[in-house]
Amino acid sequence: MRPATTMDVCQASPRVPRCPLWSKISVALLLTIAQANTVACTKETSSANPLPKTESTATPQPSPQTVPPDNAPLPHIDAARAFQYTREVTAFGPRYLGSENHKKLERYIASHLQGDQVEDDVFTADTVEGKFPVHNIIAKFPGEKDGIIVIMGHYDTNYPLRNMGFVGANDGGSSTAILLEYANHLRGKKRDGYSVWLVWTDGEEAVQQWSDTDSLYGTRHLAEKWDKDGTLKKIKALMVMDMIADADLDIVRATNGAPWLLDLIYAAAQRGGYQSHFYATEGAIEDDHVPFFKLGVPCADVIDLDYGYNNVFHHTTQDTMDKLSPKSMEIVGDTILETIHLLDQR
Numbered sequence: 248m249r250p251a252t253t254m255d256v257c258q259a260s261p262r263v264p265r266c267p268l269w270s271k272i273s274v275a276l277l278l279t280i281a282q283a284n285t286v287a288c289t290k291e292t293s294s295a296n297p298l299p300k301t302e303s304t305a306t307p308q309p310s311p312q313t314v315p316p317d318n319a320p321l322p323h324i325d326a327a328r329a330f331q332y333t334r335e336v337t338a339f340g341p342r343y344l345g346s347e348n349h350k351k352l353e354r355y356i357a358s359h360l361q362g363d364q365v366e367d368d369v370f371t372a373d374t375v376e377g378k379f380p381v382h383n384i385i386a387k388f389p390g391e392k393d394g395i396i397v398i399m400g401h402y403d404t405n406y407p408l409r410n411m412g413f414v415g416a417n418d419g420g421s422s423t424a425i426l427l428e429y430a431n432h433l434r435g436k437k438r439d440g441y442s443v444w445l446v447w448t449d450g451e452e453a454v455q456q457w458s459d460t461d462s463l464y465g466t467r468h469l470a471e472k473w474d475k476d477g478t479l480k481k482i483k484a485l486m487v488m489d490m491i492a493d494a495d496l497d498i499v500r501a502t503n504g505a506p507w508l509l510d511l512i513y514a515a516a517q518r519g520g521y522q523s524h525f526y527a528t529e530g531a532i533e534d535d536h537v538p539f540f541k542l543g544v545p546c547a548d549v550i551d552l553d554y555g556y557n558n559v560f561h562h563t564t565q566d567t568m569d570k571l572s573p574k575s576m577e578i579v580g581d582t583i584l585e586t587i588h589l590l591d592q593r
């Protein structure tokens with residue numbers, strides 16, 4: 248089946264505000280409708296021609312060798328605390344590039360990382376809406392093994408919706424919060440495994456309309472920097488957390504990632520009994536992992552891109568706390584902690 252035009256989708260979705268990004272996102276939605284269980288979706292697809300759908304609707308199974316024998320207890324985040332962080336971050340209101348709330352959130356994140364090894368990656372992005380300061384925040388938790396596991400999540404909120412009261416509880420809020428909770432988990436513990444770097448990325452959102460040059464400002468800059476200084480070669484795995492708190496949680500298998508890493512995440516989900524929330528759908532997604540994936544870094548985008556029926560809450564003023572659940576943060580949070588544990592053994 249060929250996808251219908253953007254206009255068809257917009258007409259079918261009268262509740263959707265006329266936002267510049269929506270037309271792109273709607274292509275993904277249409278695919279969701281058209282392809283039932285199998286979807287080729289993008290968070291912000293830059294292509295007018297969506298990816299071809301795949302034939303199989305079966306949930307991919309990890310190969311047995313990806314699951315090492317391991318009797319270690321499963322790690323757990325404090326989901327209530329992670330959810331409270333999400334609430335506090337969302338309460339700042341719109342946190343788009345250049346805004347006062349964005350600065351407040353930068354200070355909020357810094358206040359939770361006192362005593363940690365923090366590095367700031369600050370630069371000025373020249374965008375179609377003008378120049379903006381962009382600020383990636385990196386917290387480093389050293390390990391014994393030679394290599395780095397990077398966990399990322401963006402903290403900026405959608406720019407085109409800045410005057411509509413868009414607060415991004417899930418899109419921007421949940422990703423900021425889960426990383427704060429990971430910092431709590433990692434802090435003050437000796438790590439036998441790889442170093443873990445947490446990165447609160449900035450400028451993930453487009454300022455006008457998603458394209459290769461209008462999106463991913465922070466991570467495009469960081470990937471280039473880490474390519475030049477040799478950091479990229481040390482990264483064993485890079486995982487992006489985005490929109491992970493939807494009460495109706497279904498993480499898509501983002502096919503533009505390292506298959507072995509996607510399998511490892513699935514294996515970690517299985518260990519927690521969470522596999523029904525993972526990978527029922529699949530498709531390439533444009534998100535903060537892309538600049539690193541293009542440079543050969545093993546990546547995984549951990550994202551639920553079916554936020555509300557047919558993704559109706561994504562990039563709308565309905566992206567609010569009442570749609571979220573601490574249980575979802577626990578499912579994703581524990582699964583990625585377990586993935587780190589599995590990675591440490593490789």
Ligand SMILES: [Zn+2]
Binds near residue numbers: 452562
């Ligand atoms: Zn977004």
